[in-house]
Amino acid sequence: MKKRLHFSLLFLGLVIFGFGLASSTGYNTYYVSETDSVENASSSEAFDKMMQVLTHERCVNCHPNDNVPKQGADSHPHYFGITRGDENMGYQATNCATCHQSENNDYSGVPGAPEWSLAPDKMKWEGLSRVEIAKSMMDAERNGGRTPEETLHHLTEHELVLWAWNPGLDANGNLREVPPVPKDEYIAAVKEWFENGAVIPSE
Amino acid sequence: MTISFQINGQAKSMDIEDGNTPLLWVIRDMLNHKGTKFGCGKAACGACTLLIDGEAVRSCSYAVKFAAGKSITTIEGLGNKENPHPVQQAWIEEIVPQCGYCQPGFMMATAALLEKIPQPTDEDIDKNIINVCRCGTYYRMRKAIHKAAQIKAESIDPINS
Ligand code: FES
Ligand code: FES
Numbered sequence: 001m002k003k004r005l006h007f008s009l010l011f012l013g014l015v016i017f018g019f020g021l022a023s024s025t026g027y028n029t030y031y032v033s034e035t036d037s038v039e040n041a042s043s044s045e046a047f048d049k050m051m052q053v054l055t056h057e058r059c060v061n062c063h064p065n066d067n068v069p070k071q072g073a074d075s076h077p078h079y080f081g082i083t084r085g086d087e088n089m090g091y092q093a094t095n096c097a098t099c100h101q102s103e104n105n106d107y108s109g110v111p112g113a114p115e116w117s118l119a120p121d122k123m124k125w126e127g128l129s130r131v132e133i134a135k136s137m138m139d140a141e142r143n144g145g146r147t148p149e150e151t152l153h154h155l156t157e158h159e160l161v162l163w164a165w166n167p168g169l170d171a172n173g174n175l176r177e178v179p180p181v182p183k184d185e186y187i188a189a190v191k192e193w194f195e196n197g198a199v200i201p202s203e
Numbered sequence: 204m205t206i207s208f209q210i211n212g213q214a215k216s217m218d219i220e221d222g223n224t225p226l227l228w229v230i231r232d233m234l235n236h237k238g239t240k241f242g243c244g245k246a247a248c249g250a251c252t253l254l255i256d257g258e259a260v261r262s263c264s265y266a267v268k269f270a271a272g273k274s275i276t277t278i279e280g281l282g283n284k285e286n287p288h289p290v291q292q293a294w295i296e297e298i299v300p301q302c303g304y305c306q307p308g309f310m311m312a313t314a315a316l317l318e319k320i321p322q323p324t325d326e327d328i329d330k331n332i333i334n335v336c337r338c339g340t341y342y343r344m345r346k347a348i349h350k351a352a353q354i355k356a357e358s359i360d361p362i363n364s
Contacts, residue, residue: 080333091327091330092331093259094312094316094332097258098259098261099261099264105246107223107225107263108246
């Protein structure tokens, strides 16, 4: 999340000729499909699977559009008036780490993972459609300057993201809900989607 | 497992069966420092707030294993009768506590705040001091926080600081 690397805007030529992901030169972002061709079927299935996860509250709760972290399956505003603060970690003396550590705490029901924080304001996903979220996460202006490779890494390897499948117990001792797609299937779907050119279907 | 840390300036090594034991239990029940309070056990009220390496932490939700190698300060280590911390001095002068139960947590949170923001505004206080006081001493606490900031500023030796 803290990585601030740069990648370019749309590199239309590559997109038009369907070369898919460029190499680590960092060019290219995504390809918006205008038609649902047969060739796109598998990529679009992968997209569906990936977006079932990325639109789940386990992800969107930390990508708010109003600087207020959300909690729970009903995505209520974080209790105690917590908001983003200057560095996505709350306020100077009361911040995420006042209560959240690098692991879930099943005694208190407080969730935790390494680098616990909100996604930066530009990465707001709350209220967006799945296509809008996909465009946002592939847009260097809005994804923290990540190359597609770095976005792939964030989506499939970042411990904070993968925490979604190990969200621990809530304050009432009940297991938090996990995303609707198993972790391995999700990771495979994300990789497949990127390998097939990161095609974002039309709305 | 053996976990070593500093508490109020003293080195301690503890034999702990479960590294996930809340630090609060260790401090109250094993080390017998009763100043840090249990309120909710869910990181919601702030009664258990103490400092770990200078940062305010809610110890009911902090596994003791994470304290290894760190320096913990509880209300007992903030200052003493002869040499009170500015927060303790201000709390006495403003006669803040009612039942007193929540107060150590508030005082530790305030001590952390003044290290980050030496002269906090009311807005800074509203954002950072979000503990719960069932007796409703918030009004006196706010006055005491401002007073503590003043005492702290006056106590800084301009020659040696
Ligand atoms: S006892 Fe820890 S926050 Fe309430
Ligand atoms: S003084 Fe009684 S709870 Fe705060």
